[in-house]
Amino acid sequence: MTLADNKAKVFSEVQEACLEAGRNQESVSIIAVTKYVDSHIAGQLIDTGISHIGENRVDKFLDKYEALKDKENLTWHLIGTLQRRKVKDVINYVDYFHALDSVKLAQEIDKRADHTIKCFLQVNISEEESKHGFKLEEIDQVLTELENLSSIELVGLMTMAPIDATEEELEEIFEKTDELRIRLQEKQIKNMPMTELSMGMSGDFKLAIKHNASFVRIGTAFFK
Numbered sequence: 001m002t003l004a005d006n007k008a009k010v011f012s013e014v015q016e017a018c019l020e021a022g023r024n025q026e027s028v029s030i031i032a033v034t035k036y037v038d039s040h041i042a043g044q045l046i047d048t049g050i051s052h053i054g055e056n057r058v059d060k061f062l063d064k065y066e067a068l069k070d071k072e073n074l075t076w077h078l079i080g081t082l083q084r085r086k087v088k089d090v091i092n093y094v095d096y097f098h099a100l101d102s103v104k105l106a107q108e109i110d111k112r113a114d115h116t117i118k119c120f121l122q123v124n125i126s127e128e129e130s131k132h133g134f135k136l137e138e139i140d141q142v143l144t145e146l147e148n149l150s151s152i153e154l155v156g157l158m159t160m161a162p163i164d165a166t167e168e169e170l171e172e173i174f175e176k177t178d179e180l181r182i183r184l185q186e187k188q189i190k191n192m193p194m195t196e197l198s199m200g201m202s203g204d205f206k207l208a209i210k211h212n213a214s215f216v217r218i219g220t221a222f223f224k
């Protein structure tokens with residue numbers, strides 16, 4: 001399979017999942033996660049017609065950014081854990097940050113950002129100890145602490161399901177994340193539109209789309 005074939009397959013599967021869910025295809029943005037390949041291959045994939053690129057680590061994000069920043073209409077997503085001491089190196093190249101998982105990290109981003117950073121609050125719906133993200137019972141308090149950070153815009157929620165989750169468990173996690181997003185959106189806090197859901201990877205994006213994912217983060221399926 002070539003990159004173009006993989007790209008066509010991923011896009012048609014997303015389209016199909018949208019149809020099945022009765023959703024408009026434009027309501028789902030496909031982020032190509034390029035962490036498995038070098039900048040050259042990532043660039044070739046982008047040229048097949050990709051407009052969202054994602055990396056999970058700061059060093060790899062910066063490598064790709066340096067090599068591909070001149071490509072037109074590319075939106076840059078940092079999707080993985082960010083350490084506070086690395087915020088200043090990367091944050092001003094980021095359009096969307098998907099893994100906001102502590103108030104201190106948000107404060108550091110607010111301090112270093114020279115433009116508004118669209119952020120997803122990472123939530124640990126399955127309450128797995130090993131996972132990053134806020135627990136359900138922490139969220140309301142966290143929002144009050146983020147309310148006055150003017151460079152942070154909370155566009156929505158991000159979740160990652162456990163790798164060994166059954167289909168049933170996945171559905172439950174995605175559904176709960178969507179319900180939580182709706183509840184938070186109803187608070188109508190000014191820097192927290194909470195309209196977006198970042199969930200779904202190569203193995204589970206169809207289920208995530210069924211439960212209203214608006215950004216899917218897909219790596220493996222593009223490069224296998």
Ligand SMILES: *Cc1c(COP(=O)(O)O)cnc(C)c1O
Nearest residue numbers: 033056079201202217218219220
């Ligand atoms: C690697 C990664 C993905 C993509 O996972 P695939 O299973 O390869 O599609 C999505 N989100 C995050 C945070 C990742 O690190």
